[in-house]
Every structure is written in structure tokens, then in C-alpha cells.
Amino acid sequence: DAGVTQSPTHLIKTRGQHVTLRCSPISGHKSVSWYQQVLGQGPQFIFQYYEKEERGRGNFPDRFSARQFPNYSSELNVNALLLGDSALYLCASSFPERVEQFFGPGTRLTVL
Amino acid sequence: GEDVEQSLFLSVREGDSSVINCTYTDSSSTYLYWYKQEPGAGLQLLTYIFSNMDMKQDQRLTVLLNKKDKHLSLRIADTQTGDSAIYFCAESTPSNTGKLIFGQGTTLQVKP
Numbered sequence: 001d002a003g004v005t006q007s008p009t010h011l012i013k014t015r016g017q018h019v020t021l022r023c024s025p026i027s028g029h030k031s032v033s034w035y036q037q038v039l040g041q042g043p044q045f046i047f048q049y050y051e052k053e054e055r056g057r058g059n060f061p062d063r064f065s066a067r068q069f070p071n072y073s074s075e076l077n078v079n080a081l082l083l084g085d086s087a088l089y090l091c092a093s094s095f096p097e098r099v100e101q102f103f104g105p106g107t108r109l110t111v112l
Numbered sequence: 113g114e115d116v117e118q119s120l121f122l123s124v125r126e127g128d129s130s131v132i133n134c135t136y137t138d139s140s141s142t143y144l145y146w147y148k149q150e151p152g153a154g155l156q157l158l159t160y161i162f163s164n165m166d167m168k169q170d171q172r173l174t175v176l177l178n179k180k181d182k183h184l185s186l187r188i189a190d191t192q193t194g195d196s197a198i199y200f201c202a203e204s205t206p207s208n209t210g211k212l213i214f215g216q217g218t219t220l221q222v223k224p
Contacts, residue, residue: 004154033210042116042200042214043155056209066188090154099143099204101212 002026004093004104012110013081021076021107023094031055032074033101034066035090043090049074052098078109086111116215118201123221132218134201137182141203144177145212146186149198158186158199188220196222212221 005024013019025032031050035043045058049068068074072093078085088108092101115137124130136144142163147155161168161175161184168175174187188195198217205211 029211033212035212040216042202042216043212045211045213048210050210056211058211092155094210099160100157101210102146102157105154 004091004102006104006107008107009105010108010110012112014068014112015083016080017081017111018077018079019081019109021078021089021091021109022092023074023076023104024101025072025074025091025095029093029095029102030072031094031096032068032072033092033094034074034076035092035103036060037088037090037106039087046076050066081111083111085109116201116203116213118199118215118218120143120216121219121221123223124191126191126193126222126224128188128191129192130195130220130222132186132199132201132220133184134184134215135182136184136201136203136213138205138213139182140206142206142209143204144175144184145200145202145204146173146175147200147202147214149161149217151197155200159182191220191222193222193224196220 033048034046037043039069040096048056063079088106090106092103125130130215145160146158208217
């Protein structure tokens with residue numbers, strides 16, 4: 001079975017632009033979580049979605065939004081990009097009744 | 113509050129045992145996890161332990177949990193050069209949001 005997939009792999013944007021990152025969960029997984037990992041730090045929780053509903057939100061501004069589609073894939077949107085948004089964005093999927101979260105390879109976002 | 117702390121760096125010789133330590137502050141944590149991250153990659157789930165357990169062993173990996181001291185450790189037996197990576201400790205919160213709180217990661221260097 002394929003693992004969690006994310007696209008694109010790398011992305012370069014300029015300040016003020018908007019970005020959309022995509023995630024496809026492992027087949028059968030209905031929960032998707034998004035994390036931001038700044039260089040040299042551990043991942044920080046942004047959102048979790050289950051059955052297209054937001055189940056949890058971390059301490060991120062409203063510029064960050066996400067949604068989940070009927071096939072359980074997900075998009076993370078970031079508006080009005082700042083230099084500090086440069087990071088590795090990780091997506092994780094899980095069965096709703098299981099505790100393991102499996103991560104994708106991430107999207108490396110650079111904001112210039 | 114929610115905080116997870118790890119030492120930043122550990123160096124061992126190939127064939128030795130490695131012990132990576134982690135402390136956490138949230139006594140209501142339900143599960144504690146160890147993830148491995150190789151350069152430029154996402155996070156690989158190594159193992160996890162339920163908070164009412166003291167120990168879990170999985171092949172070369174042994175997890176010890178001291179709930180009283182809020183201390184978690186990961187022991188890797190017979191450490192190999194392929195074990196060189198960053199290791200993250202994480203805790204889950206009981207709020208059922210799927211949020212994992214990560215430490216800043218311990219870089220393990222294995223010398224031949």
C-alpha cells in the first residue's frame with residue numbers, strides 16, 4: 001500500500017502570495033492532520049480533519065485554513081505569506097479509532 | 113501546560129546501545145510516541161506506549177516510561193550507522209483532537 005503522499009515536494013513563493021498544499025492519506029484512513037516544522041524544531045500541530053470536519057486546531061493565525069474532501073484527501077491553504085511561514089509542512093493520516101499517525105514526506109515551502 | 117523536552121545531541125559508536133531521553137509536562141497525556149526523521153524526509157513512527165504502561169519492547173527498541181517523573185526514554189540496542197537521524201518524542205492530548213506535541217528532537221550520530 002502507498003503511504004501518505006504530499007504535493008508539491010518543494011515550493012518557492014514571495015511574501016504576500018497564497019499557497020495550497022495537498023495531501024492524500026493512506027487508503028482507509030479517514031483522519032488527516034497538518035503540522036508545520038520550522039528548521040531545527042519539532043513539528044507544530046496546525047489542524048486535524050475527520051470526515052470533512054475540523055476536529056482540532058493549533059495556535060496558528062486565520063491565514064491558515066484547510067479542508068478535507070469526500071475521498072479524505074486534504075488541502076492546506078496559507079494566505080498572505082510571511083517569511084516566517086518558510087517551513088516543512090507535514091501531513092499525517094490515521095484511522096479514527098487508532099492512535100498511530102503516519103506522516104508523509106512533507107512539502108518544503110520557502111517564502112522569499 | 114504542554115511541553116516536551118529532549119537533549120539535542122547524542123553520539124555513540126556502532127554496536128553500542130543508545131538511550132534517548134525525553135521529559136513532558138502534561139500528566140494527562142494518553143500516549144507517548146517516538147518518531148525518526150532522516151535528512152530531507154518526513155517522520156517515521158517507531159513505536160508508542162500507552163501512559164499506563166511502564167515498558168514496551170519491539171525488536172531492538174525498548175521504551176521505558178516513568179509516569180511519576182514524566183520521563184520517557186528510547187533505548188536502541190546494537191546501534192547501526194543507519195540509525196543516524198533525528199529522534200522526536202511526542203505526546204498526545206486527551207482532547208481527542210488528534211494533536212501531537214513534539215519535542216525539539218535529538219540528533220543521534222553513530223560513529224563506525
